[in-house]
Amino acid sequence: MAFLLSLFRYLFFCLLFCLSLCKEDPESFSADFHRYPFIRDASDFPDGGHSYDYIVVGGGTAGCPLAATLSRNFNVLLLERGGVPFSNVNVSFLRNFHLTLADLSKESASQFFSSTDGVLNSRARILGGGSSINAGFYTRANPEFIRKVGWDEKLVNESYPWVENQIVRRPSFAPWQRAFRDSLLDVGVSPYNGFTYDHIYGTKFSGTIFDRFGRRHTAAELLASANPRKLTVLVYATVEKVLFDTSGKQPKASGVVFKDKRGYRHQALLSNDIRSEVVLSSGAIGSPQMLLLSGVGPKADLEKLNIPVVFDNVNVGKGMSDNPMNAIFVPTNRSIKQTLIQSVGITKLGVYLESSCGFGQSKDSIRCHHGIVSAEIGQLSTIPPKQRTQEAVQAYVKNKRNLPFEVFRGGFILEKIASPLSTGDLKLINTDAEDNPSVTFNYFSHPHDLDRCVAGIRLAMQVVQSKYFTEFTQVDRQTTEKLLNTSVQANVNLIPKHMNDTASLEQFCRDTVITIWHYHGGCHVGKVVDRENRVIGVGRLRVVDGSTFSESPGTNPQATVMMMGRYMGVKILRERLGRAAGV
Structure with a gap:
């Protein structure tokens, strides 16, 4: 009887565990609440009577480590x-x-937007920011990037491990990724640098924020390092604008106005200490948008929307850039385990190669997909991005069911251009903080970017044709020809059709350009913020996130953005407290 009772209890708790895994309740703090007692719903915010030394707008990859510090x-x-x-x-x-x-x-953790270029994209809308919706790859910035932005290298090298020791793991190296690594080395992307977080020319594999059970660990978990008595985190708090005191010679931030999920507005104010600050960490879209909504930006543009001008700065929203990515489909005749990014080839061509695989293994599944939605849409026929209407996307989703199963069994080689020279801008469409602004990236408007794309696609095809990949995927010539014929008949760009024709490859780059979600700019150092990330022309306001970058750091930026949050937090504390800073 005791045995049966124990067995029943065991099965009961197994059932509860399974149910908890299947449950999706974005408003619940789950069993993790005890680690984060300072997280509350914005609708519970008590107006009046309390002020803060720092108000951080945006709980993303930079905002969480910054606030915790x-x-x-x-x-x-x-x-x-x-x-x-x-x-x-x-x-x-x-x-x-x-x-x-x-x-x-509207409840999604990611907010869809399409740039005026026609490329589909996403911005995070959840605590943890991009680290909550990305592919998890963790790798540091090029040391040259650190020197270029003028950061203290000693403090940088202390800040990276602070992040890594809390949420970064060494991945279990998957067979697909091993074949990809061997193929990179086979085509000359060398030397092999093994496992390392460092950005080094050649081939390596690096860290991940997914643990061995496939569970994601986000920047939100860095809040566990906070002082729980001094931190308040409000979720479902949409900041509408920064408040300014304009009574002195220079306007200075005094607080923010935010809206809770019921639509009620609240004010949060800074303390009277002149060193208290509002810090924008809303990302490369959110931070320039917030400056504009608050009256900091081009005077003519602000006046068109009846936004009171606090400080006229024509550079806000300028210099927006997104690293263009193009994908080559790799079919396989064997069963493969799903993997996201683990290996990377860092080339001297100015392109990076990565790979993912293992989505859409069910032939009959109506949700059969490649997993990287932007990569899949990037293969949308020969329709240039600007002509990718909603109807075109819906037609693709419908027609893809007629494609052979081989099209959905495999993975992608992803080719990303480093430090693109093509830039665009960000402008407000209206004064609603919940709406996306108008964003233009001008992909391939600079000829050097297009040249590098062609070189990267050629290299990616060499990787696909390497003996290591062909032996691993077990795909014969007949299957390859079938896919090529499918590409022509179904008018989809699974693989380039004319590898030796530069003009054809240039068209392939233009037609299949997608995002890898590494967009940046809009609040550049020296134009919108100074070297200490203080907003030029106003007081008590900083920007700490990727909007200040003129290039995306390393092959993937999340490591550097999280490090930046910690780094700037320590710098601010040391500036204010000297050796008394408790970090």
């Missing part, structure tokens, strides 16, 4: 427009990576 010594309010990631299974598990990016609802 500042709270060691000061009262900090962190405002995040989305919910928490801890109990959201679409965010938490590697196997569901694609679902959040494909979710267009």
